[in-house]
Amino acid sequence: MKTSERILQTSLQLFNEHGAPRITTNHIADEMNISPGNLYYHFRNKDEIIYQLFLSYEKKISDALQVPQSRDLNMEDMWLYLHLVFESIWEYRFLYRDLENIVSRSRKLRLRFKRILERKIKTAVAIFEGLVQTKVIQATSEEIQALATNVAVVATYWINFHNIRGDDRNSNDNNLGLGVYQVMALVSPFLREDMRKLLQKLSHDYLD
Amino acid sequence: MKTSERILQTSLQLFNEHGAPRITTNHIADEMNISPGNLYYHFRNKDEIIYQLFLSYEKKISDALQVPQSRDLNMEDMWLYLHLVFESIWEYRFLYRDLENIVSRSRKLRLRFKRILERKIKTAVAIFEGLVQTKVIQATSEEIQALATNVAVVATYWINFHNIRGDDRNSNDNNLGLGVYQVMALVSPFLREDMRKLLQKLSHDYLD
DNA sequence: GTCTATATAGGGATAGAC
DNA sequence: GTCTATCCCTATATAGAC
Numbered sequence: 001m002k003t004s005e006r007i008l009q010t011s012l013q014l015f016n017e018h019g020a021p022r023i024t025t026n027h028i029a030d031e032m033n034i035s036p037g038n039l040y041y042h043f044r045n046k047d048e049i050i051y052q053l054f055l056s057y058e059k060k061i062s063d064a065l066q067v068p069q070s071r072d073l074n075m076e077d078m079w080l081y082l083h084l085v086f087e088s089i090w091e092y093r094f095l096y097r098d099l100e101n102i103v104s105r106s107r108k109l110r111l112r113f114k115r116i117l118e119r120k121i122k123t124a125v126a127i128f129e130g131l132v133q134t135k136v137i138q139a140t141s142e143e144i145q146a147l148a149t150n151v152a153v154v155a156t157y158w159i160n161f162h163n164i165r166g167d168d169r170n171s172n173d174n175n176l177g178l179g180v181y182q183v184m185a186l187v188s189p190f191l192r193e194d195m196r197k198l199l200q201k202l203s204h205d206y207l208d
Numbered sequence: 209m210k211t212s213e214r215i216l217q218t219s220l221q222l223f224n225e226h227g228a229p230r231i232t233t234n235h236i237a238d239e240m241n242i243s244p245g246n247l248y249y250h251f252r253n254k255d256e257i258i259y260q261l262f263l264s265y266e267k268k269i270s271d272a273l274q275v276p277q278s279r280d281l282n283m284e285d286m287w288l289y290l291h292l293v294f295e296s297i298w299e300y301r302f303l304y305r306d307l308e309n310i311v312s313r314s315r316k317l318r319l320r321f322k323r324i325l326e327r328k329i330k331t332a333v334a335i336f337e338g339l340v341q342t343k344v345i346q347a348t349s350e351e352i353q354a355l356a357t358n359v360a361v362v363a364t365y366w367i368n369f370h371n372i373r374g375d376d377r378n379s380n381d382n383n384l385g386l387g388v389y390q391v392m393a394l395v396s397p398f399l400r401e402d403m404r405k406l407l408q409k410l411s412h413d414y415l416d
Numbered sequence: 417g418t419c420t421a422t423a424t425a426g427g428g429a430t431a432g433a434c
Numbered sequence: 435g436t437c438t439a440t441c442c443c444t445a446t447a448t449a450g451a452c
Binding site: 036037045046 | 431
């Protein structure tokens with residue numbers, strides 16, 4: 001594997017584990033058993049590494065944020081959307097762990113991150129509108145807008161929230177299932193009675 | 209005013225405006241026109257300043273997190289709870305802006321912050337249970353638990369979320385009204401039909 | 417209590433040899 | 435492409451005079 005690729009991969013791992021602000025270029029070089037000078041041959045600086053990792057993240061989550069095609073939508077589409085979003089965030093969770101620190105490193109990155117948030121909301125709105133069409137849920141467009149925004153908030157910050165609540169040890173546990181459950185709980189009250197019952201049963205099985 | 213008090217006050221202002229990680233002890237001393245040495249006479253280090261500010265925050269938000277007395281609860285209690293919580297967070301928003309950075313400075317602070325989160329959820333649960341009693345909302349205890357958790361997530365991270373969405377300029381705007389609206393939107397679908405209509409009308413007037 | 421001067425350490429980054 | 439050596443800068447923190 002090319003050195004520049006290995007730098008990105010090692011950085012991602014260290015950033016996710018310890019947080020980007022605590023990892024120095026020396027740490028990264030040490031971990032790889034290369035010299036700091038070598039690292040700087042491949043990347044202008046630490047920000048450049050972070051920016052490249054961000055671009056990978058952007059690429060990955062873009063698949064999840066495709067507005068679904070105009071066809072009959074059901075709960076499956078919602079599950080799929082949530083899973084893809086949560087998995088992308090989990091893989092690049094260092095971005096979210098110190099979000100303000102990350103986005104303040106570059107105007108470009110801040111703008112692009114903002115665009116991702118907007119797309120998260122937009123896609124959620126599209127899915128909910130589809131679900132209204134197929135009578136799976138019932139909601140006004142104002143309710144859908146607020147709901148989609150809340151979905152984005154919970155999806156964006158769930159890992160942070162959960163990490164603070166848990167003890168320090170399992171801070172690197174993957175508890176995305178709980179996150180999906182929480183987001184589903186946002187949608188649940190808008191479901192038809194029978195669908196709500198079904199979701200509750202599914203959620204129970206899913207979490208056990 | 210005593211110098212130590214002025215240090216805390218100045219720090220709070222600078223931290224809120226620029227973020228605690230970007231503000232050095234020198235910045236604080238400069239802003240006050242005192243020497244760095246003088247600052248260190250009053251506080252062992254920067255962490256000590258942050259910890260003292262956290263204790264003030266903890267004291268302030270504790271008032272909001274009193275579990276309401278056992279009497280008939282209504283939507284007013286919910287509004288009050290949300291307003292007090294949002295105002296406390298806003299006053300000490302630097303804690304939330306770089307949350308991971310802040311809580312990683314001290315085990316004590318992390319633990320106490322976690323306790324506040326738990327109390328946020330617990331108080332919300334108590335309010336919702338009260339509202340079920342008075343038939344204002346209808347929800348199972350499982351729904352209440354998930355709802356209260358989501359209320360805590362949105363309340364905790366709303367300011368961060370909103371700041372990233374907005375342009376850089378108004379990052380210090382106080383848009384708590386929108387936050388309260390979003391949280392209310394979480395509760396809304398559980399309301400009795402007539403109450404929901406009322407809330408929608410109130411929210412409209414409130415946001416205009 | 418407050419100041420000036422200074423020590424220390426660490427991270428970011430570059431130069432030049434190989 | 436990679437290494438060694440080194441420089442700069444900044445933030446933290448302390449010592450000692452006033």
